[in-house]
Amino acid sequence: MRALVANEALFPPEVEVEYVLVDDASADGTAAALHRFRRQYPDRVRVVELAGNVGSYNAIVAGMAHATGDCNVIITADMQDPPELMVTMYAYWRQGFQLVIGNRQDRQEGLLTTWFSRLFHSLMRRFALRNIPPGGFDYVLFDRQVREQVVQLQERNSNVFYLMTWLGYAYVNIPYSRRRREIGTSRWTLSKKVKLFLDSFLSFSFFPIRAISATGISLGVVAMLYGLYLVALRLSGTQQPAGWTMLMVVVLFVSAFQMMALGIIGEYVWRGLDAARNRPLYIVKDVSEPVKSSQ
Template sequence: MPKLSVIIPCYFNEDNIPITVPELIANEANFPAGLTFEYVFVDDGSRDNTLQALLRARAQYPDRVRVVELVGNVGSYNAIVAGMAHTTGDCMAVITADMQDPPELMVQMYDYWLKGFKLVIGNRQDREETGLTKKFAETFHWLMKHLALSNIPDGGFDFVFFDRQVRDDVVRMQERNSNVFYLMVWLGYAYVNIPYVRRKREVGKSRWTVQKKIKLFIDSLLSFSYFPIRAISVAGIGLGTIALLYGLYVIGLKIFEPQGPAGWTALMVVVLFVSAFQMIALGVIGEYVWRGMDAARNRPLYVVKSLYGADATPVVSR
């Protein structure tokens, strides 16, 4: 029978772990008998007692739970790649530590994997969250679908089930400043999409700040789309056309009305507008240049401080 590795990135999740681990263990009963499991928890530089909670879980389930402790916080997506690099399963899943995604959906995902699909996506058809959090998520994924990757499912996703071959591709690429889930779709494997309603977070406080959301949007857009550069080109052509027409107007005014108004106000407006556009264009180009430099430095995506349970033997479900 195959082995299933479940990757769970953790950041300030000390209150979630005592709930998450038993729920994952209980969910094993829904799978076919004989399937083996391992749960790879990645502590992404948490500064609370997340690591201690994970070690207690490992002491309780030493044959299932493995812990990867990173030196510092590198972001959830890099933490996921770290977890992927330390898995040993034939198939894998990524799920959040706060249990907003239903673990029982993995059973259906596993069935599709057995049918030959190397990537199965659980996409958020709706979410119990309200307010700005929901609106931002909807806007983010709508923009990504229409500006970058047209083949991603509606509603967004970060709950995936995939084959070891997909894992090997992602880990080998070592993509920086990117979106690991979009990267799986970008690889081109045919996938199955399973819609579900994402739960509201019941325990703990989300550390997914507005700054991190904005950075993720910029990283995702620049990694999978040339739209920003193309927009600069189109805007430049438009401004050039306007400047040409305005120049013809000024020349005509000078010829036919030598005593006409000097046009200082209009000139200042044009100068300020063009200057603002140039600064924005330089900023966009700078984002691309910085990402190229970051890739050229070839620094590691993460640094592992400690591994707990690297030699653990998987348990067989009954």
């Protein structure tokens, strides 16, 4: 937090800064820490407490809904992203860009984490959103108009950062090196990463459905050709090949494909059901507004 406050001195003097801090129903004392920070800077800190844990991306939307600035920045609390980059982002916003992306060109993290991250974003660029920068991003500055449109969409099981690029605004991409985490351990577990990949990919791509259709057609063509081959053998009087093992392999393969296809279709159906129920993305338990000092 101190790094963010110190970073304010780098902005032009006419810039007013507010902090919107969201507690996603944490059980580790985060809410108390946020309120201590608010007591230190009561004139520009807003604390939003959610009633239940809804996930980081829904919590980000909650923060966006309570922000009031002309432009906004999303930065993770672990401070692996350099706060001083905001000044450059702000300068681009003053030039008229409504979306400015801090793009992780490099990261001071483990090789496995780096490799999986690059694979994830390369798949997204190839099969879902071709206009996203390589390497991924979750450090962005965006205009009030972008904020209002994202909040209005209320999209479930999605990726709020990719949603901003999906809107179609021209953006500036600023590459930077992400720092190694110095304090605490990440709670971004493997299961959360898998869910993020599924949510992101299925929200912006129909490639899995097309892949199922293409594979089904290919299997159908192979089955038809093999059937014609067996008919030709029968008509010519040639002994048909005995193939119990081959038959079992084909049955198991097709069954496995059917189950996989049903699973992919089920993911799409579940997301459609979740959207149709129209439940709120989050429930706000309490909001502590900034207290402006009287002149």
